[in-house]
Amino acid sequence: MSLRDLPSVDRLLQAATTVGLEGRFGRPLTLQALHETLDEARALIRGGGQPPDETTLIAEASRRLEAWLAPTLRPVINATGVILHTNLGRAPLSRSATQAMLDVADGYSTLEYDLGAGKRGSRETHAEALLRRLLDAEAALVVNNNAAAVLLALTALARRREVVIARSQLVEIGGGFRIPDVMKESGARLVEVGTTNRTHLRDFEAALTERTALLLRAHHSNFRIVGFTTEPDLSELVALARRRALPVVDDLGSGALLDTAAFGLAHEPTVQESLRCGAALVAFSGDKLLGGPQAGILVGAKALIDCLRRHPLARAIRPDKLCLAALAATLTHYLRDEATREIPVWRMIATPPEDLRARAAAWAATLQSGEVIHGQSTVGGGSLPEETLPTWLLALNTRQPNLISERHRPPDAGGRAGRAAGHRPAGPQPFPGVLHRPGTPHGG
Numbered sequence: 001m002s003l004r005d006l007p008s009v010d011r012l013l014q015a016a017t018t019v020g021l022e023g024r025f026g027r028p029l030t031l032q033a034l035h036e037t038l039d040e041a042r043a044l045i046r047g048g049g050q051p052p053d054e055t056t057l058i059a060e061a062s063r064r065l066e067a068w069l070a071p072t073l074r075p076v077i078n079a080t081g082v083i084l085h086t087n088l089g090r091a092p093l094s095r096s097a098t099q100a101m102l103d104v105a106d107g108y109s110t111l112e113y114d115l116g117a118g119k120r121g122s123r124e125t126h127a128e129a130l131l132r133r134l135l136d137a138e139a140a141l142v143v144n145n146n147a148a149a150v151l152l153a154l155t156a157l158a159r160r161r162e163v164v165i166a167r168s169q170l171v172e173i174g175g176g177f178r179i180p181d182v183m184k185e186s187g188a189r190l191v192e193v194g195t196t197n198r199t200h201l202r203d204f205e206a207a208l209t210e211r212t213a214l215l216l217r218a219h220h221s222n223f224r225i226v227g228f229t230t231e232p233d234l235s236e237l238v239a240l241a242r243r244r245a246l247p248v249v250d251d252l253g254s255g256a257l258l259d260t261a262a263f264g265l266a267h268e269p270t271v272q273e274s275l276r277c278g279a280a281l282v283a284f285s286g287d288k289l290l291g292g293p294q295a296g297i298l299v300g301a302k303a304l305i306d307c308l309r310r311h312p313l314a315r316a317i318r319p320d321k322l323c324l325a326a327l328a329a330t331l332t333h334y335l336r337d338e339a340t341r342e343i344p345v346w347r348m349i350a351t352p353p354e355d356l357r358a359r360a361a362a363w364a365a366t367l368q369s370g371e372v373i374h375g376q377s378t379v380g381g382g383s384l385p386e387e388t389l390p391t392w393l394l395a396l397n398t399r400q401p402n403l404i405s406e407r408h409r410p411p412d413a414g415g416r417a418g419r420a421a422g423h424r425p426a427g428p429q430p431f432p433g434v435l436h437r438p439g440t441p442h443g444g
């Protein structure tokens, strides 16, 4: 057998066009696939193999084309039991947040235009007035994510100066976010005080110098220190900082606006509490417990927010129109006092276990398979480590992988998302938890 037995590229292209490949994938990409397929066939023949026939070559080129263009970012069913799963895209958006994104996505918008005044406006108006009203904050600023928010705050307020933080809070959140590294990148000098398990107010007091720019408090996020531990309260830190006319910046991480204790969980510190305690700036994520799009939100003292706003870094990490549209819609749910009904993350947290049990049973009936068993979910997203919510699972034999498919819809499809399951805005009823791996929530 010789290489000359292989069809030419031209001939293969003709065949590919006949079966519709060129129409679906375009000529340049189809040609690329044919060239690669032929190269592989030549290598095969040189190695003593049988030359593939034309049909096989076309099938192979088609397989390549499909693989190249298959979307890698696509919807999945979250059956991990972790509501805010960083690997699975964190918070699912509400219907109106999704709609708000669509409304500005395929046309022009007032992103930086003030219709009332008939002149140029600012993208900062869209979410910030809502945040101020909702949180009773003096000022607010939205950036691309919370890591960027913290970096901006440190860069703008503490570059070449000192930031004092408790040793127990030098955390790594995941995804490469480490407080000491962010500090280094900002140009601020890290002054760590206290010990791994215990830090006292006097440790902070002793570390304050004329080079101190601010005191930083970082939420422990995805771990807990238990036993012989102590850290000063935020209000104590604020009292100390105020005596020296210094700000306290609170990296709250998950940024709960509602009290998780109302849903049988431990209390997760809220943004409102941090502001009431007197934190000069509070930073939190948009896509953790807030239940909105990826964003970093800073609220607090106007003088400081204005300083961040003017920093050149702010321009590099600004949010886009889709983010702002979804964020504004999400914040509106809180203002309308409908968050637990409309925001999927909170709806999942608030779903009574009986409902989850009924849903699991409905799935079992639909699939004619599986066993409804008791289980535990966690919130995830760098909040409430070790805390669990009781739930009901459908235990399935995973050797039947096709059992779960989007074609299945349980009889009681009612639009409420499962605590252990993901929420898909327009798809079938979410599937209840299939497996539970304790300790898998990811903070970052």
Ligand SMILES: *Cc1c(COP(=O)(O)O)cnc(C)c1O
Pocket: 145, 146, 147, 148, 150, 173, 177, 218, 219, 220, 221, 222, 251, 252, 253, 254, 284, 285, 286, 295, 296, 381, 382, 443, 444
């Ligand atoms: C999650 C988290 C961050 C990072 O927020 P992103 O929005 O993921 O950038 C920073 N700090 C804390 C305490 C966090 O929990």
